[in-house]
Amino acid sequence: MPRKKELSFEEALGRLNEIVDQMEQGDLPLKDLIANYSEGMKLAGTCSQALSRAEQAMDLLVQEKDGEAVTQKLIIEEEGK
Amino acid sequence: MAIHGVSEVNRFIKGLLQGEPALRRLMVRGELSNFKVYASGHAYFTLKDATSALKCVMFRSRAQYLRFRPENGQSVIASGGISVYERDGVYQLYVDSLAPEGQGALAQALAQLKERLAAEGLFGEAHKQPLPFFPRRIGVVTSISGAVLRDIYHVSKRRDPSVQLVLKPVQVQGEGAAAQIADAIRFFNEKVPVDVLIVGRGGGSMEDLWAFNEEVVVRAIYASRIPVISAVGHETDFTLADDVADVRAATPSQAAELAVPDTQGLRQHVQSLAIRLQQAALHTISRKRDALAYAMERPVFEHPAEALLAPRQQALDQTIERFQRAAKTCLGARQQAMDDAMKRLELLSPIHVMRRGYAVIERGETPVTRAAQVQPGDALTLRFADGCVMAEARETGKNSRGGK
Numbered sequence: 001m002p003r004k005k006e007l008s009f010e011e012a013l014g015r016l017n018e019i020v021d022q023m024e025q026g027d028l029p030l031k032d033l034i035a036n037y038s039e040g041m042k043l044a045g046t047c048s049q050a051l052s053r054a055e056q057a058m059d060l061l062v063q064e065k066d067g068e069a070v071t072q073k074l075i076i077e078e079e080g081k
Numbered sequence: 082m083a084i085h086g087v088s089e090v091n092r093f094i095k096g097l098l099q100g101e102p103a104l105r106r107l108m109v110r111g112e113l114s115n116f117k118v119y120a121s122g123h124a125y126f127t128l129k130d131a132t133s134a135l136k137c138v139m140f141r142s143r144a145q146y147l148r149f150r151p152e153n154g155q156s157v158i159a160s161g162g163i164s165v166y167e168r169d170g171v172y173q174l175y176v177d178s179l180a181p182e183g184q185g186a187l188a189q190a191l192a193q194l195k196e197r198l199a200a201e202g203l204f205g206e207a208h209k210q211p212l213p214f215f216p217r218r219i220g221v222v223t224s225i226s227g228a229v230l231r232d233i234y235h236v237s238k239r240r241d242p243s244v245q246l247v248l249k250p251v252q253v254q255g256e257g258a259a260a261q262i263a264d265a266i267r268f269f270n271e272k273v274p275v276d277v278l279i280v281g282r283g284g285g286s287m288e289d290l291w292a293f294n295e296e297v298v299v300r301a302i303y304a305s306r307i308p309v310i311s312a313v314g315h316e317t318d319f320t321l322a323d324d325v326a327d328v329r330a331a332t333p334s335q336a337a338e339l340a341v342p343d344t345q346g347l348r349q350h351v352q353s354l355a356i357r358l359q360q361a362a363l364h365t366i367s368r369k370r371d372a373l374a375y376a377m378e379r380p381v382f383e384h385p386a387e388a389l390l391a392p393r394q395q396a397l398d399q400t401i402e403r404f405q406r407a408a409k410t411c412l413g414a415r416q417q418a419m420d421d422a423m424k425r426l427e428l429l430s431p432i433h434v435m436r437r438g439y440a441v442i443e444r445g446e447t448p449v450t451r452a453a454q455v456q457p458g459d460a461l462t463l464r465f466a467d468g469c470v471m472a473e474a475r476e477t478g479k480n481s482r483g484g485k
Contacts, residue, residue, distance in 0.1 A: 009215040016354050023361035030369060037362040044355035050215070051344045051351065057217075057245035059234075061225070062273050064249075064264075069272040074248050076234045077226075 007043075009050045016043040088167065095165035098172060104163040109135065109174060110182060113155045118144065126151070128159060128174070136173035137161075143177055148287070156182040188287075191294055195321055198296070203303045204324045210308040212328060212339065215347075216276030218245045219340050220307065222265040225250035229283050229312070229333040236337035241344040247275055253282035259295035266301040266309070278305065279336045280322065281312030290314050293322035302326055312336035435466035452477060 007015070019040040022028070028036065059074040085093075098104055111128030118124045122141030127134050137159060139147075151157065161176040180188040198204065219237060223229045230248060237244050249268060251261040262280065269275055280302065282290070292298060293313045302309045302325045311326035312333045323329040330336035380388040427433060431441055441464040442449040449455055455474045463470040 010213070013214075013351065013354075016351070016358075020354050020357045020361065023358060023365065027368065028365060030366075033362060033365050037358065040358040041355065044351055044358065047351040048348060048355075051241075051348045056243055059246040060248070062247055062249050062268075064268055064272075067272075069268070071247075074246060076231060 007046065009047060012043045012046045012050075016040055016047065019043070087170070091165060091167040091170050094172075095167060098163055098165055101163075106160070106162055108158055108160040110156070110158050111135065113151055113157055114153050116151050116153055124151075124176075128157070136171055137176050138166075138173055139176040139179060147179060149181055151179065158182050191321070194294070194296060195324070198299055198321065198325070203299060208303065210306075210327045212308050212310070213276045215342055216244065216340060218247055218275040219337075220269045220273065220275035220278040221246055221248045222251055222262055222269070222278060222280040223248070223282055223333075224253045227283055229281060232333040233279060233312075233337045236334045237341040240338070240341045243344075244341050247273060249273070254285065254289045254292055258292035259298050262292055263295075263297040263301035266298075266305050270305055270307055275307060277340050278307045278309045279312055279330075279333070279340060280309055280326070281330070281333055281336060282314070283333070284315040284318065290318055290320055293320035295321075298322055299325045310336045310339055432466060435464070440465045440470075452479065 019036050023033070023036055023040070059076070060071045061074040062069050062071045064070070109128055111130055114127045114129055114134075116124065116126040122144060124139040124144040124147075126137050126139075128137055129135075139159075139161075157179055158181075159174060159176045159179045161174050161178075163172055164175055165172045178188060178192070202208070219233075221230065221233055223233075225248065234246060237246065247269075249265040251265050252258045253262070266278065266280060269278055280293075280298075282293070290313055293311070299321045302311070302322060308327045310328045310330050311320070311322045312330040312335065313320045313322055316331040328339055330339055376382070382388075431439075435441065443462045443464060444455070444459055449461065455461070455477050457474050457476055459474045461472050461474060463472055
């Protein structure tokens, strides 16, 4: 199977909604039911994973140098410090 | 000379004044006096200079937007048009906007710029871009110091700990601020891909916020392919950046709320979808299982032999019975016929005749049925029903029936 482009969170959630609606609505043939169910659970996993991503991306401070972006870690100073 | 009514004169003068373009729209500098806002919301005051006074009225529809508290003695610039209040026969300035002197020019310039950019369509709803649903990188254009960045940081991390902030620090007020802000917005669009931009600063005076009213900033926001949320000053502050932004946030905190979805809520939503998915699947399967069970309970599955064979067995039984009956009927008739035949046969039997007193004559083994067969001297056997007599023929002849 050709490798599919990774769905965005939004697309995954949209597709998941679609599948749930369809499954709640109709008496799907067993074959489709199983296919939809696996796809739905996979999407739910993708979404949850996206939401629970543990790693916190480093916040950046970006400056322009000779027309290019130069980044460094952004330190947010707390009030009073 | 004609004689005129008072109303007529006043109306005439009003018409004259209104017909004068220079009086239709003008700005007047003066000192405020007798400033009073009536219960109706309309404001009445007089503008004075060293030698003269001018009556002014500012209707509620305009007065409610006053951005400062007017005080008597204050030097102000009022803009509006001159007309006549016919009842009292006075002319007065009908004021559209009023600003403390010093801000007056600024306010005027702002109004003109806004009008010009609006005419160009920069504030049209058609150009508003939707915000991304689940942004991963938030670009921030603001000062590196100050509460704005902190507020955005805290609110966005609370809602989604994994969201990434990318700050392009700029000067947000003073000389060169507008150019820096505009450049930063362009820079994000060209060099630093982010999902959404927050452009703003904290509260301040109208002059402090001024950079966000400048044309370069407005045009940079308009040109941004990245959706822009404006967050300038407080809830009551409005700048042209707010008008042109895709979404206006009242405060920097609100900007972060608008930009970053609450992942906790989203996680629950996804979870509930997964549960609904499972339930729907189980429900459908159980419905199918019921249908299967129902089908299996049908006799053909429950007792397949009986169900399938019984009807055939019955048909067979019936056929056999019919066959037997038919056979019986058929045989019965034959039996009867045979019995009859037997009886008739019996009647024809020589023994039967012999019982009635006749005898059968035989010569040797051969029955003798005619006289001509017999020669005198032949040995004959006379066979009666009850036994035989051996005899010898004495004489032959035709039909001698002596005696009788």
